[in-house]
Amino acid sequence: MHQVPQWIYITFTAVTAAGVLLQAFVLLGMLLALKGALGRLDQVSKVAEEHIIPTLASARSLIEEMAPKMKAAVQNVADASQQAMQLSLNLKNQSAQVGETLDALLRKTEIQAERVDEIVTGTLNTVAHATATLQHAVAVPARQIGAVLNGLRAGLDVLRSRGREVHAAADGDHFV
Numbered sequence: 001m002h003q004v005p006q007w008i009y010i011t012f013t014a015v016t017a018a019g020v021l022l023q024a025f026v027l028l029g030m031l032l033a034l035k036g037a038l039g040r041l042d043q044v045s046k047v048a049e050e051h052i053i054p055t056l057a058s059a060r061s062l063i064e065e066m067a068p069k070m071k072a073a074v075q076n077v078a079d080a081s082q083q084a085m086q087l088s089l090n091l092k093n094q095s096a097q098v099g100e101t102l103d104a105l106l107r108k109t110e111i112q113a114e115r116v117d118e119i120v121t122g123t124l125n126t127v128a129h130a131t132a133t134l135q136h137a138v139a140v141p142a143r144q145i146g147a148v149l150n151g152l153r154a155g156l157d158v159l160r161s162r163g164r165e166v167h168a169a170a171d172g173d174h175f176v
Contacts, residue, residue, distance in 0.1 A: 009159065016152065023148060027141055034137055041130050048123045055119070059112050066109065070102055 077095050 059116050
């Protein structure tokens with residue numbers, strides 16, 4: 001067998017070390033970018049909390065305040081119309097207007113609830129997307145690091161096994 005010159009091993013080791021160092025710098029850059037993204041995500045989350053929670057609270061309080069009043073008003077209008085069917089046309093027009101006002105108020109309340117639901121859904125979708133992106137950003141470099149380490153381990157195993165073969169070949173017939 002022919003022996004590999006020492007400078008090839010040194011060159012291979014230097015190139016491997018430079019590659020590992022370059023990858024460490026890339027991973028450090030990714031870490032810094034990830035910290036920045038997490039900071040921005042935290043800011044977006046705080047802004048969303050500042051705007052969504054008060055909106056939800058005001059919508060809920062509006063609904064809670066208005067629902068019993070609306071039910072009572074509708075019930076009162078129905079009772080009044082049953083007891084006084086013989087009232088004038090003016091009373092009928094006024095009760096119709098009250099019903100329309102209540103319907104308009106209910107429609108507005110439903111529209112507000114739908115808007116709040118859209119805001120919350122959009123925010124949750126954004127957070128889920130950001131989480132998936134961050135998970136991907138961490139998993140891919142981890143796999144690459146594992147692959148580089150496996151490559152280094154295989155290279156070192158090859159170097160070790162060549163050293164044993166050369167020693168055994170040098171012993172020749174004297175090997176026990």
